[in-house]
Amino acid sequence: MNLTLLVVVLFTAIVLVVAALGIARWISPRTFNLQKGEAYECGIPTRGTSWMQFKVGYYLFAILFLMFDVETVLLFPWAVVARDLGSVGLISILFFIVILVLGLAYAWKKGALEWK
Numbered sequence: 001m002n003l004t005l006l007v008v009v010l011f012t013a014i015v016l017v018v019a020a021l022g023i024a025r026w027i028s029p030r031t032f033n034l035q036k037g038e039a040y041e042c043g044i045p046t047r048g049t050s051w052m053q054f055k056v057g058y059y060l061f062a063i064l065f066l067m068f069d070v071e072t073v074l075l076f077p078w079a080v081v082a083r084d085l086g087s088v089g090l091i092s093i094l095f096f097i098v099i100l101v102l103g104l105a106y107a108w109k110k111g112a113l114e115w116k
Contacts, residue, residue, distance in 0.1 A: 057112070057115070060107075060112045061112065061113070064104075064107055064112060064113070067100070067103065068100070068104075071096075071097075071100050074096070075093070078093050
């Protein structure tokens with residue numbers, strides 16, 4: 001029974017993906033315009049090259065945001081079942097939070113959270 005269900009789910013997934021790609025190809029416009037291939041930002045034509053360097057601080061700030069965003073996503077399911085986990089669950093989540101706080105302290109000490 002489980003094998004049959006697996007086959008049905010895989011078949012349905014394949015059919016839906018193929019159908020979505022087929023419909024997208026069928027209804028998409030087929031004309032090409034050179035102006036559509038140009039770089040475009042906020043309605044203003046670009047000046048210079050689009051390959052410019054950015055400060056590493058932007059990337060570091062984005063990575064730190066993602067790290068703490070993932071922390072929030074992982075804390076929600078734990079909060080839902082916190083009573084069922086008992087003391088082992090509490091200790092494990094405290095360990096998780098301590099690691100994140102140490103990461104935040106390290107980033108703060110290195111100056112990753114300061115805009116200069």
